[in-house]
Amino acid sequence: MNLKLKKVLTMRTIVATSAGLTLSSSTFVAAVQVAGFLAGDAAWLAILTGGLLCTTAALCFGELNGMTPSAAGIRLYFSRAYNDRISLIVSMLYMVVVMGVIGAESYVLARVLNEVWPSVPALVWILAMFSIVTVLNVLGIKIAGGFQNVLTYGLVLSMLAFAFIALAKVNFQLTSPFASGGSIGLVNAVALGVFLFVGFEWVTPLAEEVTHHRMVSKGMLLAIGILSVTYALFTIAMTATTPRETLAGSPIPHLIFARSILSDAGVTWMVAITLAASITTFNAGLISVSRFVYSSAREHVLPPLLSKISMRFFTPWTAILAIFLIGLAISITVLITHQYLVMVNIAAAMESIIYALAGLAVIRLRGKMPEADRPFRIPGGYIIPGICTLVFTGLALAVFASFPIVLLYIALGLLICTWYVNVVVPELKRRYQIQKAAAKPPRRLMAQKKSKSD
Amino acid sequence: MATHEEISASLQSFYEGYQKNNKLKLMNRDWNRIIIIRASDIDSQHTLTLQNGELSVTRGAPDQNADLVVTSDSETLADLFYGDITPTEPYMNGTLVIQGSENDILRLDFISLMIWGE
Numbered sequence: 001m002n003l004k005l006k007k008v009l010t011m012r013t014i015v016a017t018s019a020g021l022t023l024s025s026s027t028f029v030a031a032v033q034v035a036g037f038l039a040g041d042a043a044w045l046a047i048l049t050g051g052l053l054c055t056t057a058a059l060c061f062g063e064l065n066g067m068t069p070s071a072a073g074i075r076l077y078f079s080r081a082y083n084d085r086i087s088l089i090v091s092m093l094y095m096v097v098v099m100g101v102i103g104a105e106s107y108v109l110a111r112v113l114n115e116v117w118p119s120v121p122a123l124v125w126i127l128a129m130f131s132i133v134t135v136l137n138v139l140g141i142k143i144a145g146g147f148q149n150v151l152t153y154g155l156v157l158s159m160l161a162f163a164f165i166a167l168a169k170v171n172f173q174l175t176s177p178f179a180s181g182g183s184i185g186l187v188n189a190v191a192l193g194v195f196l197f198v199g200f201e202w203v204t205p206l207a208e209e210v211t212h213h214r215m216v217s218k219g220m221l222l223a224i225g226i227l228s229v230t231y232a233l234f235t236i237a238m239t240a241t242t243p244r245e246t247l248a249g250s251p252i253p254h255l256i257f258a259r260s261i262l263s264d265a266g267v268t269w270m271v272a273i274t275l276a277a278s279i280t281t282f283n284a285g286l287i288s289v290s291r292f293v294y295s296s297a298r299e300h301v302l303p304p305l306l307s308k309i310s311m312r313f314f315t316p317w318t319a320i321l322a323i324f325l326i327g328l329a330i331s332i333t334v335l336i337t338h339q340y341l342v343m344v345n346i347a348a349a350m351e352s353i354i355y356a357l358a359g360l361a362v363i364r365l366r367g368k369m370p371e372a373d374r375p376f377r378i379p380g381g382y383i384i385p386g387i388c389t390l391v392f393t394g395l396a397l398a399v400f401a402s403f404p405i406v407l408l409y410i411a412l413g414l415l416i417c418t419w420y421v422n423v424v425v426p427e428l429k430r431r432y433q434i435q436k437a438a439a440k441p442p443r444r445l446m447a448q449k450k451s452k453s454d
Numbered sequence: 455m456a457t458h459e460e461i462s463a464s465l466q467s468f469y470e471g472y473q474k475n476n477k478l479k480l481m482n483r484d485w486n487r488i489i490i491i492r493a494s495d496i497d498s499q500h501t502l503t504l505q506n507g508e509l510s511v512t513r514g515a516p517d518q519n520a521d522l523v524v525t526s527d528s529e530t531l532a533d534l535f536y537g538d539i540t541p542t543e544p545y546m547n548g549t550l551v552i553q554g555s556e557n558d559i560l561r562l563d564f565i566s567l568m569i570w571g572e
Contacts, residue, residue, distance in 0.1 A: 068548045071556055076548050084547075140557065208553050291560075298542035298563070309564050311481065316560075443536040447463060 014219030020152035028254035037189035050193025051228030062217025069207035081361035103330035104343035359388030464535035483507035522554035537570030
């Protein structure tokens with residue numbers, strides 16, 4: 001039986017995609033916030049701990065993805081582990097949060113570009129970025145694997161180069177590597193440190209484009225390892241060479257750092273890094289959300305208008321346009337309120353909830369479907385999924401305790417999504433069934449009847 | 455459980471729907487793909503070949519590597535290619551598994567949408 005595919009992805013591209021989707025301009029802001037929770041040079045400790053905890057989530061996603069290699073991702077995993085309703089509520093809320101991350105991302109990028117070209121207002125940059133990415137999406141232009149490799153590995157090397165140049169410049173000595181200044185600060189720093197890795201699991205839809213599903217699991221782990229080291233070094237370099245209070249109060253700490261290290265050349269280099277980091281996150285975020293919206297409309301859980309396709313480019317243009325409008329509204333709101341950090345914290349909490357649910361999903365599915373084929377099974381029984389569930393539940397609670405407004409927003413989002421799934425979705429499905437029954441009798445049944453009468 | 459013959463008949467129905475749609479043929483003139491359709495619960499395999507906008511259906515596996523591999527139980531495959539169900543529902547609940555690039559998967563869904571409607 002010939003089941004080989006013509007095109008398959010390499011491990012290099014899987015790692016680049018996983019790390020590339022994670023690297024964004026907002027991560028520089030988050031890295032400074034992580035350092036802000038800690039005394040001394042202990043930021044690396046929180047980042048590496050965050051990375052280590054994310055590996056437990058990566059292992060859980062690896063097992064889930066091996067069982068059901070599908071671009072549907074958490075929508076499918078959670079549907080099997082819990083039920084379709086919970087899966088839909090969580091997926092919808094998560095997609096809204098991803099839109100929020102795009103809002104924060106566009107704000108940071110617009111501020112960076114506005115800093116370099118002050119005569120152009122930040123709103124113009126946001127409009128331009130959204131328009132470009134939307135047009136690319138409607139045209140169906142995706143970042144190719146080779147280009148993604150160049151972008152990601154170029155970004156990682158640039159960040160490491162910046163870190164080493166900065167550390168060499170001040171002749172850096174690690175004097176207080178474990179002085180975290182207290183356990184509460186460390187827990188909060190780790191919780192926010194998780195945000196630095198947000199999106200590593202977005203690589204799981206590529207499971208349909210590989211021949212060995214273990215590759216995706218290994219790719220995620222490698223990406224987290226590379227990112228942990230890169231972030232730790234970059235954050236230490238930033239806080240060791242630039243006053244923390246200057247960095248903490250700014251949405252563009254990486255630009256301030258670059259200017260202090262390499263003057264104008266540093267600024268140019270950092271603008272290029274920021275653009276590259278944002279393009280991948282921005283594009284991937286819009287693709288993920290628009291595909292989710294399209295498939296949800298096809299599944300009759302969103303209005304059918306959102307399943308329209310472009311006859312020329314074979315892309316879901318109404319879904320993309322809807323995301324353009326929502327994303328723009330969120331970005332403008334962030335621009336007016338300057339509440340980008342709230343978005344970062346909401347994303348950190350939501351990501352922790354998703355990871356905790358993924359850990360629990362592994363445990364539940366082992367009970368519900370013990371015989372199911374698992375190309376990748378986490379070793380050590382329930383220990384790693386258990387740790388993942390408990391730790392990420394704790395981290396989500398830590399974010400809520402530190403930022404009660406985040407709890408309020410997530411609870412509100414959960415209520416709205418629950419109402420939508422319980423009230424609107426059944427109505428949409430009912431209408432579809434009526435329409436379907438009136439429009440066409442089952443063709444298979446008709447064919448069977450015809451065959452019998454013949 | 456559907457039979458191999460029923461899956462063949464459903465693919466024939468899909469083929470006829472495709473043949474009636476000249477716009478679809480025009481849109482697919484540069485989308486040359488080999489798609490394997492295989493049932494997970496019975497011994498049944500078909501190949502859809504799209505070449506210069508023309509679709510052909512053959513029984514059995516192709517003699518070259520495929521661009522897409524569509525796997526599901528025989529019931530789902532028969533219902534799917536008759537257009538009685540949309541691919542999204544079985545895809546979202548894991549009954550339908552498709553291997554291949556995301557763009558190709560989306561294109562296949564679009565073709566099904568254009569042949570059978572919502």
